[in-house]
Amino acid sequence: QQTLQGLAAAKGKYFGTSVDNSEISDPKLAALAGVDFNVLTPGNPMKWEVTEPTQNSFTYTLADQLVSFATTRNMKVRGHTLVWHSQLPKWVSEGTWTRDTLTAVIENHIDKVMTKYKGQLFHWDVVNEIFNEDGTWRPSVFYKTLGEDFVAIAFRKARAVDPSVKLYINDYNTDAINSKSTALYNLVKKLLAAGVPIDGVGFQSHMIVGQVPSDFQANFERFAALGVEVAITELDIRTTTPASSAALTQQQTDYKNAVLACVNVPKCVGVTVWGFTDKHSWIPSTFPGEGAALPYSDCYKPKPAYNGILSAL
């Protein structure tokens, strides 16, 4: 039987999904996750607020649960994420820091979390969502304290702790060639020239039906030309709900085109969807009135979007 991971593997790519702790007690999800997908990204439990809720006190119960869920299904794990302004505990975001004290906090966090999973993960999203839409820097506590140096600090520490895992910088609304993706491109180019160990650029690709950019592949190609890998890391394509049949047909084309952008670029290593069933998706709670963003319906039937992916593989 054809599976997304099987067809992707024949093209030298992986096909992944995010999974969250609240989802794995759903027997249908647990039965299906390892069939179409050979990579798992933990949806939440590797984020700073979960792993280090108070300073230098680390908890891995929830992350371990998903790593073991993945391992028993022969899925590789993408670690997500180490340095991010969101889901960051207040002791970090509202702390009083100097360059030295915040650097020590970042390095300790990376050291502890990456050491815990050393040798067990294949990618880490080291740094997530650092740019505003216009390509200026997001004014996170990291940027306000350290300027752009926090990115190099994080990647250098990450490489030193676990040289076996590919290190990614990840962002959203960077699918098209636009101000934000160009800021990311320029930063990666500059950091690579300075010897900062960035292996890959992740494109979250939270998109809207009918709005998959026509220059998605060209954008991948310009990043690939820098020598890094690229990956689609959090794909979903949302629409207003209830979704019309016209929207679901357009979504089929959109999924096909998004996946093709990766398939057509040798340095694109794989695609991850941010959940695979509309039953478990972050979209309806984050974007009220929108949803139906994933390739399986809420009763686990493959949607036209699923056939769109198949036709790209």
Ligand code: XIL
């Ligand atoms: C989302 C999760 O799916 C939600 O459960 C959580 O409430 C908020 O975060 N970009 C990212 C992901 O990098 O970590 C986010 O995940 C979605 C947007």
